[in-house]
Amino acid sequence: MSQMQISRTNDSAQDVPVSVLVGFLGAGKTTTLNRLPRGVHGKKIAVVVNEFGEIDVDSQVVTRETRADAELVSLANECICCKLRGDLLGAVEDLTQRHDLDYILVESTGLGEAAPIAQTFYAPSLEGKVKLDAVITVVDAAHFWDTYEDPHAEGKIAGESHSHSVAHLLAGQIEFADVVLLNKTDLVPEDEVRRLETFLRELNDRAKIIRTRFGEVDPAKLLYTGAFDLNQAGETEEWQEAEEELEHVLAEREGDEDHREEGEDHDDHESEDDGYGFASYVYATRRPFDLDALRRQVFSRWHQVAAGVARSKGTVNVAGSDDVLLWNQAGRRVSLEVLGRWREDSQRGTQVVLIGRGLDTDALSEALEACTLPEDQPAPAVASPVSPAGRREEIVLGVAP
């Protein structure tokens, strides 16, 4: 590891900026990362690389190409968004012990979720030492839809800690991004690129989208952006979940245990069709859902009822239950998960944001409405709204339960 250094602007050796790169397997994270340190002259950059699997290919490539300019820390065999969060924290703590660093870049595995990685930098031990600059998500323009729409793609996610489908992972990585690198745009027609861009903007209208080829991008657009917004991120249930998990990680370090809280949120924006076909629609009702009817009438006939919906997410009020359910659909899968409990009856309500192309909002609303019960009707006995074991149920849409 070379110590080549020319000059530093980070005089105080405090608040070292950190950028996190996420993105699905093969999207081009390593290629992008390889180019960054070489493009930033006179900065001392440390790169933390996470590999998942027996072959340390990413690390070899990164080591070879960045060795002259950057310090490399490799975390292998498990994932820094879950099993290795403690190791990630430790590695960054170690890096901040050195007072010559200008920047830390963290490259996730393709399966890494953005929120828990990002939230790790808000551990008390890193306060005043690092500052999360941006979450950068690399998206593969050439293969996005194939992966996203593949109902069987969950097989690629290994390990119990990644229990969501690939489509959920992709959607989450994009929704959490401050900067999206839309890579491999040279491999698809302009129309296709624009269509994907409009979908990305529907998922996340805050992120800056940069088109790239071969992971080539001006480092000035990626580093020192100050794009990460803690207030915004802190509102998401992914962040709140990550906070809880971090407490467990920290408690484990201390040899201690336990803590709990709950959270909810929804993106509350509607938009017009933008010419490339994607638009969003918010369905809201005070009437409670008959969850069995929803499974039978909407989920099992998804392609008829909700044709064109690529992404939907929200909270659901279920008849006969005090549980707040999170509805989270990406591609061909929807998961229902217990988020917490309604504290008061006045809070109860369903709000789901649906994003898609050519949405027939009347038909959609009608189909959903048909699965609700009148507000004042006594609720039917619901055994359990979601499977009690995992407290999460995942349904392949279009297939009768």
Ligand SMILES: [Zn+2]
């Ligand atoms: Zn993970």
